Amino acid sequence: MSTAADRARSESPTQAPPRLDLRAAAGSGIFEYAPAPESVRPAIADRYGLFINGRFTDPTSSKRFTTINPATEQTLAEIAEANEQDVDAAVKAARAALPAWSALPGKERAKYLYRIARRLQERARELAVLETMDGGKPIKESRDVDIPLAAAHFFHHAGWADKLQYAFPGREPKPVGVCGQIIPWNFPLLMAAWKIAPAIACGNTVVLKPAETTPLTALRLAEICAEIGLPPGVVNIVTGAGATGAAIVNHPGIDKIAFTGSTEVGKLIARAVAPTRKRLTLELGGKSANIIFEDASIDQAVEGIVEGIYFNQGHVCCAGSRLFVQESILDTVIAKLRDRMRTLRVGDPLDKNTDVGAINSKAQLATIEKYLESGAEEGAERHDCGSGELPAKGYFCRPCFFTGVQPSHAIAREEIFGPVLAVMSFRTPEEAISRANNTPFGLAAGVWTDKGSKIFDTARRLDAGVVWLNTYNKFDPTSPFGGFKESGFGREGGRHGLSAYLA
Ligand code: NAP
Ligand code: MG
Secondary structure (H helix, E strand, O other): OOOHHHHHHHHOOOOOOOOOOHHHHHHOOOOOOOOOHHHOOOOOOOEEOEEEOOEEEOOOOOOEEEEEEOOOOEEEEEEEOOOHHHHHHHHHHHHHHHHHHHHOOHHHHHHHHHHHHHHHHHOHHHHHHHHHHHHOOOHHHHHHHHHHHHHHHHHHHHHHHOOHHHHOOOOOOOEOOEEEEEOOOOOHHHHHHHHHHHHHHOOOEEEEEOOOOOOHHHHHHHHHHHHOOOOOOOEEEOOOOHHHHHHHHHOOOOOEEEEEOOHHHHHHHHHHHOOOOOEEEEEOOOOOEEEEOOOOOHHHHHHHHHHHHHHHHHOOOOOOOEEEEEHHHHHHHHHHHHHHHHOOEEOOOOOOOOOEOOOOOHHHHHHHHHHHHHHHHOOOEEEEOOEOOOOOOOOOOOOEEEEOOOOOOHHHHOOOOOOEEEEEEEOOHHHHHHHHHOOOOOOEEEEEOOOHHHHHHHHHHOOOOEEEEOOOOOOOOOOOEOOOHHHEEOOEOHHHHHHOOEO
8 A cells, every 4th residue: 555655656656855954954953062161160169168058158267268270270260268167157057957858758858959950051161161171171071070970970860869768667867967168179079979869868967178279069969059049057167277177176056077088087076076976987098909810801901090090080999009010911012002902192181182190289280199109119119191291380290100110119008199100920819919908098999800600709808898890980870889998997888888877
């Protein structure tokens, strides 16, 4: 049976279907590409206030500091410095908001978290560019990792808000109260999402302090909270340096401290909180090991190692900064690593082809350089990588790896927090495990092998909060993340992460 269209075609076989005028269509906007993320320059105010009780206010001391773009050394904005009085006002606002917020049915709280998540998605380009400008990380990472994961954390926890009794059967879930949250500069918006989303999903209210060098996206998140009508006082964001963080830690009106940062400051906080009734979770530093067995798929492993150390310029607490390679494949791995690493592009973080962006601050660059010197002084051999000249301005560091590293070398023991990898070898699985565990830290590890039994045996015996198998640096809101030993205690993400925000 022929249709009218078939008949029409057979009647005029040479007549071509009408052509789309592509030029006219492009002009009308139908086929235009969305602008590249880096071409959307977010508006940045000259100065920012403190976000307390749903409004931006000036700091009582009128003191301000500047945040810069580490890739250009240009000042981006003046940021308010909160003192004890400002922190007190934020804690009071959080306390006042607590009864109504915690009494709200979970499904109503969830609606606010969903709205925040959606706004993060809608404003993703602006947030990605801002994150890159304020912190120096490559735009492809802020665009593809930081911002989507931050939104995912709000979505995930929105889903839990009305199901807490199912997450913890037999327990009547109650919020802890007012939470003081202090975060570092390596994943500014993502760390804010990791902290705020579970806290408010469980009915807590928060006072959060972003790091001094990267406050801008947390302040955008404050704007979003106001924009979506989050009740005033549920989220308060106070900017400042270490003293502002200490004021939060020491405030008697805080019920729980959640801290992500260095082990050094984590220990100070643990001491300050010990004589109080405050609850505490600490996500601290790391010196994570990647172990490659001789039966691993070497090309795949090399990709994972590169990802593990050069992602975010190595400013990653769980960076795979120690590499243990089985002796029989050491030369092959080093050769492949050198070839792969040569291709890394170092430079302008706003260029979407950049792999390694700017080091977050001058101080951090100096720390990394100190370790580069110590590696050479202690007798290890440095292999510089990355293509192209380093930009003349800004804080940049060529990624590198060291061979001939001894376990006693500082570069093998201490957290560098930069794109520097220490390569070592091992003979037996026993030796790999004992050397990987021979560190005061215990945040993460990677195991590369073709053998399922070896995977499970090794993972079980590694003292690390996260063990990635034939992959590295994979994050998901459903997976708990946290450390062993001096990498801290408590988990963020998953059901374990929720538990930390329930009494
Ligand atoms: P940091 O110096 O410990 O700072 C972290 C946060 O604490 C910042 O907001 C900082 O403020 C604040 N702070 C500083 N001194 C304080 C004090 N005495 N009391 C209260 N707060 C204080 O760490 P960082 O150098 O920013 O970050 C890098 C470290 O964080 C690395 O060691 C890394 O491994 C760790 N980290 C861990 C994880 C994890 O999940 N385990 C994740 C990310 C980073 P200012 O910045 O304004 O000084
Ligand atoms: Mg900055």
